[in-house]
Amino acid sequence: MEKLEILEGSIELPKGFLASGIFAGIKKRKKDVALIYSEKEANASAVFTTNKVKAAPVILDMERIKKGVAQAIVVNSGNANACTGEKGLEDAINMAKKVSQLLKIDEKNVLVCSTGVIGVPLPMEKVLKGIEVAAETLSTEGGYQAAEAIMTTDTFLKGVTAKLVIEGKTVTMTGFAKGSGMIHPNMATMLSFILTDASITKTALDKAFKETVEKTYNMISVDGDMSTNDTAIILANGEAQNKTIEEGTHEFDIFYRALEHVNKTLAKLIVKDGEGATKFMEVNIVNAKSEKDARLAAKSIVNSNLVKTAIFGEDANWGRILAAVGYSGADFDVNRVDIYLKSLKGEIKVCENGGYIFFDEALAKEILKEKEITVTVDMKAGEYSGTAWGCDLSYDYVKINGSYRT
Structure with a gap:
């Protein structure tokens, strides 16, 4: 019998995932570089801002996600790397290259995200050194640190873990996000990362993720401003060793409901943390x-x-x-x-x-x-x-x- 358990506030990394969050000096005091790593290549899907003005990492990721696989995500906060021209795109690529060298993985399997002030060049010396520290400190307990490192004007950490048992196999799905202002339907000034050890086909993952994003993140608003950096990514590495989930099955329905619940929880937490919000x-x-x-x-x-x-x-x-x-x-x-x-x-x-x-x-x-x-x-x-x-x-x-x- 299948069951679903939702643990709001929990960031329990699924099997085969490591993460870290560190202070690199991009921001004045708080953590500002996060790294997420799957020990094996994972199926991936993503949704990005619909703003015509897109940040460099968004442009990079939109191309890389087309093959439907990824193995790492590197994130910096405090600087959006948006409206930074060719140099900005070069910086995003170099962030991915640094990760690929340190983790010894295919560079094109590294996705990049940034959030913060628009129109300011990245302090790449600090960023690259920060990525080195982040790679050295990856751990199975690093989800909370990663979630903290992606925050900007957020006042609290936003995370949720779902546990589902499918055909006797325990599947874990964990999500964490940032977002507080510049939040508008059709994504927000938000970053959201969903990690799961479920085994699921690329097409089924893509369908479930994009449909649930439409029902959740695309139905929130704080202030009517749409960001240049909005990104939501899901990675599924199959380490739960369940029978591979396909579209049109009962197992897909269970996965879909869990994913919708995780995304809805994070979307609502973003709104509750709206800048200056009292209600x-x-x-x-x-x-x-x-x-x-x-x-x-x-x-x-x-x-x-x-x-x-x-x-x-x-x-x-x-x-x-x-x-x-x-x-x-x-x-x-x-x-x-x-x-x-x-x-x-x-x-x-x-x-x-x-x-x-x-x-x-x-x-x-x-x-x-x-x-x-x-x-x-x-x-x-x-x-x-x-x-x-x-x-x-x-x-x-x-x-x-x-x-x-x-």
Whole structure:
């Protein structure tokens, strides 16, 4: 019998994986170089930013991931290596070369990620020395250090481990991510790395990863800005020695559900750590005409600055929610829409059939005082639903981003 265990906050590296995280001096004090290594070549899939302005490591990885295999990922934080021209691409390649030399693996099996300030050349002497230290300190316990080293304005480490038993074999799937600001649907200013010892075909891995990314990372928003460096990567090295998972099987469904849960957990943690955020917002669209309509509406609401500021101000301004649905591109009849607000303090309907309804403003205020708020929009147009996650927009967001480089 198959079972799934989710350990939020845990970063237990699967069989055959080593990792490390060290301080190289790119940032002033905190860890800033991470290295992830699979002792054997792993099947790989990745999703990248849709921004036309792509950082050098993204350009490099987009080419390398085409063959569907990788063995190591090197990451630096504190510098995005974006908008750095040919020199930036050369630096990304040299980071990969350094890893390949130290670990004695094919250079094209090394993926590179960077995050931090845009438009500043990498301090390559520090980076390359840092990679040497990272390679020397690789260990089976290094997941937490790697997760710490990829952080920028994050206020807490984001990790999760899933354990699934398939046909008597224990499969481990571990993910860790960074992201706090510049978060917008269609990826975020985020890096996410999923490692698993599952044996799964390249095509099945690619399908599961890209579909679950669409349902998770692509349904979050902090501030409406899309990064140049967004990258999510999964490596599967087969060390669990389970029967190889293929599409269309029961085992694939189990793997898919676990992966979706891991990605959803990390996506929600990113939003909860939104720069300056005081509240977490889940938006559920129900009874929409299509799944596309539901997702469009949900995304539009979590990305609306007017909705975000109303949530911060604990103001049940349902008109802003309805307006965001209106410009979302979703197909719906405004005269049928109901809107509800919910938290631990209760639930209240604030809009009925697209218009005014009397509601208890005092109760609405109490509901919105909570740290986690759920907005439900009933389209009354079909049977499809969609969920997105976001946060409020506070005074502190401006403080953090007004002096980011200093």
